[in-house]
Amino acid sequence: MIDPAQQLRILIPEGSSTSGREAVTILGLAGHHVEVCDPSPWCLARYSRFVRKFHRCPGLRTDPAGFLAFVEGLIASGRFDVLLPTHEQGFLFARVQERLAGKIAFALPSFESYRMAHSKAGFSRLLDRLDLPQPPTRILKSQSEPRGATRFPAVVKTSVGTASRGIRFVHNESELASALHELEAGGGFADEVLVQDMIAGTTEKAQSVFCRGRLLGFHAFRQVAPGIGGGEAIKESVRRPVVRGDLEKLGAELGWHGGLSVDYIMPDDGTAPLLIDCNPRLVEPFNAFVSGVDLVTLLLRVSLGEEPEALPEGRERVLTHLSMQALLGFASRGGSRRAVAREFGRLLDHSGPYAGSVEELTPLSHDWYSAVPLGTTFALMLASPAAATKLARGGFGAHLLDLKSIREIESWDP
Template sequence: MDDGARTGRRCRVLLTEASSASAREILTVLGRHGHEVGVMDSGGLAFTALSRWVKHRHKSPPFSAGPDRYLEALRRTLESHPYDVLLPTHEQLVALSRHREEFRGLGAGFAVPGFDAVRRTQDKAEAVRLLDRLGLPQPDTALVTSEGELLAQKERLPLYVKLPVATSSRGVWRADDPAELCRIAALSQVRDVFARGGEVLAQRAVTGPVVMVQALFDRGTLVGAHTVLRSREGVQGSAAAKESVVLTQVTEHLADLGAELDWHGPLSLDAVLDRAHDLVRYIDVNPRLVEPVNAELAGVDLVCRWLALARGEPTGPPPVARSGVRTHMLLMAVVRQAEAGRGRRAVLRELARAAARRGWYAGSQEELLPLRSDPAGALLLGAVSTCLLVAPRTWRRLAGIGAPAHALSAEGWRQLVGAEAP
């Protein structure tokens, strides 16, 4: 494989945002391989803050406020700075796909799929139809267009109600009983989708561990894949701990999915391992790369391969991951203790277990804030932990309750697909 990291060629890489966990982990991989990294930074609390691997920060409006102003800032940055590669680390990939031809002329290479393919994955209702067309397993799901239809889904309880465009666990609610389903059906976000003629998902809950799947495609051909089990839940549904696994059925599903979409670039899926039926049931599709450090440690160099794709270089055959590679996100685990209402002692116990490398931390590596190789992460971990020890309820402000700055809002999606879209 001829990528910059392995041949000694240093790439100048621009990441499209600075705040997400995925951006932080992509930065870690790039930094360890010696690439020069810049980030589009909209301010606020960011996982990449203070990192020694960020060489340049370029101010931008938050992507969540609307793709048009953000894309203008990205365009100016690319015109004035000589980047070799542009890596869309979150849903900026959706906007770049929509304006792919325009940005191709700005000098930096990038690998993103066509917008028609993106529409079939970014919209959750379309993704359900896509998986059904390919015969890929998913939970029992109904697409409903009115409050009455949603309330009629009581036989699927417990179930998840999902907006057609949602990210970072926002726009997703669990209903365990009819009263909770009524409350969700009355939410303004849900009613707004119905008022616009859109569809809401009512998806039966499946019991089992969460499976996180990452993949990379070269014009429909699978060139890299990695799968982990979420071993511990973190704050707001994130993964506080993961373990790599090899699931042959997932690789086969990915090959079918990439070929159907003629996908180019990264794609991630969430699933539930239904052990009763020996099936992986897919619950979400994301047109981006999600938290790739476990993959890197397991021998699957997704970020380096993505760089090669962006530069139009060959990637070689997909590597085989090592199973049993364990990683953790201490910050997500600490905030989860506060979110669950367990108080200061639980926060302290979590920190103590990590320091002593006991429990899950034995034989596991930190993936989000690698303090040994990038020590400034200790400041973020220390500041958040101190806030939680003083006042555990501050977890809400630290985690954020609205759409994160790097996320695509429903209004932003409508701008991209056109005014006629629901």
Template sequence: MADTGADTRRYRVLLTEVSSASAREVLTVLGRQGHEVGVMDSGGFSFTALSRWVKRRHRSPRFADDPLVYLDALREVLAHHAYDILLPTHEQLVALSRHREEIGRLVTGLAVPDFAAVRRVQDKAACIRLFDELGLPQPDTALVGDESALLARSDALPAYVKLPVATSSRGVWQAEDAAALARIAAEPAVRDTFATGGEVLVQRSLPGPVVMVQAMFDQGTLVGLHTVLRRREGVQGSSSAKESIVLPDVTLHLTKLGATLGWHGPMSLDAVLDEDFGLVHYIDVNPRLVEPVNAELAGADLVRRWLAVSLGERTGPLPPPRAGVRSHMLLMALVRHVEVGRGRRAVLRELAGAVTRRGWYAGSKEELLPVRSDPAVALPLGVVSALLLVAPRLWERVAGTGAPAHALSAEGWRQLLKE
């Protein structure tokens, strides 16, 4: 079987959703490589809208509403359309891992881990215990099972309170003082977690920038890795600017984690970096590949390696890591300005910097909506920019405040556990 470094074959690839930034970036990489891409499309705002790289759209129900109904629609698509590879670009991977043998009979290329491994990272409480077991660094974290235990953690503030199952920065609250902790304890989702016997995390806040780690595994072996610093925050906790960084300890950590879980396919982690000592403390794990364009710009070949692992082919040695590769998401930066109340002038300054390639934009490449290579995406970018300038208060309609269509809800997680 061929090494992916010399692989120029073109595949028919199906993406499991269209509404996440990660799906858009995977589409960009696949499109530039010449693959034929289809998508499962549940409607609503989509980063893939008008893209010339989407060859076929399959209407589907929202994964967030019912993962089992979504899986029925996916089965129908795979049964009636000839795809070589299925890439779960968000938490559809969790549902696919529950049914991986069945789905694997419908499509040749599929790389998802065993569901038992997924359970150990999808549930944040289980993941905390796993990291303790492996000795991987993480902030001081307590697991609490009721409201009184949560309120008693005021000695750990400032801290983040996290639901055991949450995504896209939902289900995470920052508590600076005891009053904030009390408000969080009264959140319906927190109370529901306690009522169903779940545990909530109280994780001490650490100073330092956020590190985003992206990895690919082949039956427990690390075959792809890329690490970036979040240089600028985007809307709702996203990243609007990244820069690649080399952290040797991360390779050791991921090698150990993947081998312990026997992980197969993509995994991404967030961490906080102690810049004085170059140490990371992991704060979140996602069983998916998050926003891979910076990795492709740096030569990490994560998407190409994902295709190879999906087909059971060799990936070749890890490419040498490259530091200093910069990328940005203009849309996330624009919406962030109005989210925090900076208003029209800040939006105009951001647009001017992007157009003139000044400030962060000097030497940086757009990763989310690449107008030069996919020109039609200029339309939604222009519409959103105009909306923010005319009516900044409408930013929530752009960003959305409810559960994204691609997210796995707590109820959806319970459905999968009961099967």
């Protein structure tokens, strides 16, 4: 068995997500050899001194079979010890894991479990089956299907979608009907659509690592300041034993193996947390790392076939921030050029709201090359603060799945 304390050769099959970029930093600081493949030559992870080699590959969304063939070719070279999916590539690898077994180490659950966690409708049904708390939810297969009484405001979600894609907020019956009509016209009802009551409260996130249904590591954080597109600009670690217990039940039911994350609402009325979304992977693991919970290394150990002891929970009230998210969020909320420049200065000297906080996405003190995407973001926002929203919308790249690519992967004979 390979010792995870020694240098490992790790292949990360995407470099565009914030989660993948943060994993690169954690792995690089541990001394591992990291290579990344991504369809975009300008992906975020490429601008890191910790990435030893970048491979431009076909897009997961546009050519899943070509993407798989490319990754299998890299694996066949014998250069890698661990395949570490950090985003939706796990859906594909879970489908074909029997083909990969014995050629490279990885940690993934069964495809049936992965598909259930990946689908918003599947996750909602799982919560119902386990009697775990969620907001009142209706699952629709068509616009005309009876949905019963809806309490407004409400959230309309397509069953497939990540990074806030496929989410609409509606405030009355007219807006709801319009949203459902728009979805039907655009093919959104090719899969299911959820209509969920909007609960007054604060959204938080928790992530975990499982080994064959047993919870080994857990971490939760809350948003201190918003970025753009539903992301966090500043985070603070929190203790959430109730959410930990809910995740334990979910992972045990699914026989989960690998990383698993959830979003949940802490209601303003003080009732129990309500689970609202699931991601079958780790999501931005750096706050956990700084808090003393190294979920990425734990995931490596599980990938290598170990069954390690569970990690103790990390420290509370640990602050981290993402400078790029902060700049984009600040500009999108109407910040002027002068205000954007002032905010950038506060980010660089860790003053104002960033006092005592650690940069998690572009850690200049550890990785000077990460100044490139940060500096580019600042320059774009300085030139046109109004471009922030357009720039954020461009984040749906070929490294992500859509319904067409999901159906293609599901049709494969594993």
